[in-house]
Amino acid sequence: MAVLTAGLLVFHRAVPNSVGRVGSLLEAFLPWLGLVVVVLLGLALLRRSATALLALLLPVAAWAYHFGGLFLPGATTGAHDLVVVQHNVSDENADPAGTARALAGASPDLVALEELVPAALPVYEKTLAPDYPYHAVRGTVGLWSKHPLAEARLLDIKPRGITESWSRGLRAVVRTPRGEVAAYVAHLPSVRVGASGLASSWRDESAGLLGEAIAAEKRKPVILMGDLNGTVDDRGLDPLTSRLNVAERGFAFSFPAGFPLARIDQVMARSAAVGHIRTLPATGSDHLPVAARVRWHAARS
Known part of the structure; x- marks a missing residue:
């Protein structure tokens, strides 16, 4: 054994x-x-x-x-270029205002959200507006920023087998004091575990489309934030992990919130390093938020 x-x-x-x-x-x-x-x-x-x-x-x-x-002890303070928070807020979240306040309380530069529903979106916009005057939403994903955003557009990562309306990708340029960065927000399809094993074909296909989009991205650095429905060890995310740096420190298991077993909420980067990643306290979602520090000067292309 x-x-x-x-x-x-x-x-x-x-x-x-x-x-x-x-x-x-x-x-x-x-x-x-x-x-x-x-x-x-x-x-x-x-x-x-x-x-x-x-x-x-x-x-x-x-x-x-x-x-x-x-x-190993990682730097939780000190040199960094951006602090980012990633959170699947859940389409069944009964307290979107409290969730938004909790995320803003971590003082990140960027907040990436998934499972935004029309009824809750105005609450997130109103609650986050004082600290995050710039935001872009496409479909059910959104990005809130302390810095100006430009070139926000929908990112098509929809698998061929999904026929209904489905918009879960966003790309924007963040104009930070240290320069511009391409920011991607994505929510890959869910996986299911059953008697026949793991059903992940849609997730894998969507990861491939997202990987192709990032490979074609001409800007540097690039930050990807999202609910990827997979861990960094899962070969289904190879189109992403082969192109992007993953967190150097921390487990940050994020799902399910009641008893976290895996980190499927990810922060990855190209031409930048993702330092320590950690979970934030539970919100009204079935995921835990994750926060990470991203730095350009320790980047690996």
């Missing part, structure tokens, strides 16, 4: 995705393989087995190599 756990951690990309997308399902919960190590440690101590304890060094080393760096 120790060798198998270590193998899954190191070679998770070798787990096939052809049947039930088992590979993506494993990668969505990859950090939780650390619990297997804890169980095996208890069994090894119970049996007083030196061999079992030595075998456990394999998964411990594999887990520490893959995730240990996320625990």
Whole structure:
């Protein structure tokens, strides 16, 4: 079991995705393989087995190599160019005003929101207006900014199989004191886990369209904020993670809000580095908000 756990951690990309997308399902919960190590440690101590304890060094080393760096102390203050907040506010949120106030309380430069419904949108606009005079909304996603916005437009990331009205992508230029940055806000299709495995084909297709749009983006830096319905280890998000830098520190599990199991709300960047990412207190949504610091000067192209 120790060798198998270590193998899954190191070679998770070798787990096939052809049947039930088992590979993506494993990668969505990859950090939780650390619990297997804890169980095996208890069994090894119970049996007083030196061999079992030595075998456990394999998964411990594999887990520490893959995730240990996320625990290292990161700069929560100091040099940065933008502080951003990403939040799926939920189309069933009963307290949009309280949610907006909570997000503004974190004092970010940018606030990206998803699942904006017509009834709640005026509340978000009114509540955020004093601190965020610039905003753009396309479909059910929006971006609020302390800095002027330009070139805001709808981003078409709709999968072919969806026939109803569906607008979940936004691209705008943020004119910051340090220069212009292309900001993307996206809400990828949901995934479902059932008896046949993980249903993620629409999510994967939408991620591909979003990745193509970012690849064609001529401006630098680029920041992507959104509910991507996938973790950074999930190969379904390869069109994005292969082009963008992900958070360097922090787990920030954001979903579900009641008992967070995974971070599917992401902040990524190109020609910029995403430092420490953290969750904010729960709002009226089934997601937790995440906040991250983005810096240009430590960028990796």
